[in-house]
Amino acid sequence: xxxKKNMNTFxxxxxxxxxxPTDEELVDYYLRKxxxxxxxxxxxxxxxxxxxxxxxxxxxxxxxxxxxxxDWYFFSHKxxxxxxxxxTNRATAAGFWKATGRDKAIYSKHELVGMRKTLVFxxxxxxxxxxxxxxxxxxxxxxxxxxxxxxxx
Amino acid sequence: xxxKKNMNTFxxxxxxxxxxPTDEELVDYYLRKxxxxxxxxxxxxxxxxxxxxxxxxxxxxxxxxxxxxxDWYFFSHKxxxxxxxxxTNRATAAGFWKATGRDKAIYSKHELVGMRKTLVFxxxxxxxxxxxxxxxxxxxxxxxxxxxxxxxx
Numbered sequence: 001x002x003x004k005k006n007m008n009t010f011x012x013x014x015x016x017x018x019x020x021p022t023d024e025e026l027v028d029y030y031l032r033k034x035x036x037x038x039x040x041x042x043x044x045x046x047x048x049x050x051x052x053x054x055x056x057x058x059x060x061x062x063x064x065x066x067x068x069x070x071d072w073y074f075f076s077h078k079x080x081x082x083x084x085x086x087x088t089n090r091a092t093a094a095g096f097w098k099a100t101g102r103d104k105a106i107y108s109k110h111e112l113v114g115m116r117k118t119l120v121f122x123x124x125x126x127x128x129x130x131x132x133x134x135x136x137x138x139x140x141x142x143x144x145x146x147x148x149x150x151x152x153x
Numbered sequence: 154x155x156x157k158k159n160m161n162t163f164x165x166x167x168x169x170x171x172x173x174p175t176d177e178e179l180v181d182y183y184l185r186k187x188x189x190x191x192x193x194x195x196x197x198x199x200x201x202x203x204x205x206x207x208x209x210x211x212x213x214x215x216x217x218x219x220x221x222x223x224d225w226y227f228f229s230h231k232x233x234x235x236x237x238x239x240x241t242n243r244a245t246a247a248g249f250w251k252a253t254g255r256d257k258a259i260y261s262k263h264e265l266v267g268m269r270k271t272l273v274f275x276x277x278x279x280x281x282x283x284x285x286x287x288x289x290x291x292x293x294x295x296x297x298x299x300x301x302x303x304x305x306x
Binding site: 013014015016017018019020021022025026029030040041042044 | 166167168171172174178183195
């Protein structure tokens, strides 16, 4: 199981180290490597299909080690609403992710490397739905729109 | 230079990982290994002679990587005030460290493994001296009183 594999590789980090990445590290290192299918030394970012799972399932799927977590990191390809269109379908079986606020630019050494979108999970179906406490940050590279790496909390 | 060596070994931790150890990890892993002169996989805790350096020198001596730090980790042997006595001399050239509050017990799986003492740095000479913002946590094993590992902030 990939989940188990993740836990084992994570145990190679010496005691006292915690995964607290910056936006820049998530975009410019992890997301870039994921998109280019490059090897990641210690791949703590689980590949998931975000639109087939509910936010509350992420806690088990994206667990790192045995400590309590409030953030979960994962990588998912975008799901197009219509094969030919550019609108993204962010619905799951139980609800949908809805963008909120403005996207945030992410810089590395003063160079724009990516953007961060903030989304909120609503239970039910748009345009109705019950707002939840689940927040997701969706990161995208400025150079490739095909994939995103995301963090839910 | 050991300082440089520390920075190099630290770069082996993958991006996104930060050294945020718990009291238990500091005592039961790092301090125990230091005292027993065991190899530490990634030794981010610098060996210093605390009573020969001032708190503001720690920022350079105990730097990890290139990020801004507010905590510095180091290991130092205790300096006895008198060769035959058990009182500890915590004076430097510019001032002295003075204990404050109560020591905190540190447990690992419900077993007492060490204690944490909190100290404040005063400029000048006891019993006078000007209180500073420098705080130190001095960790000791419950089984060995000869050495301490400390964190200043």
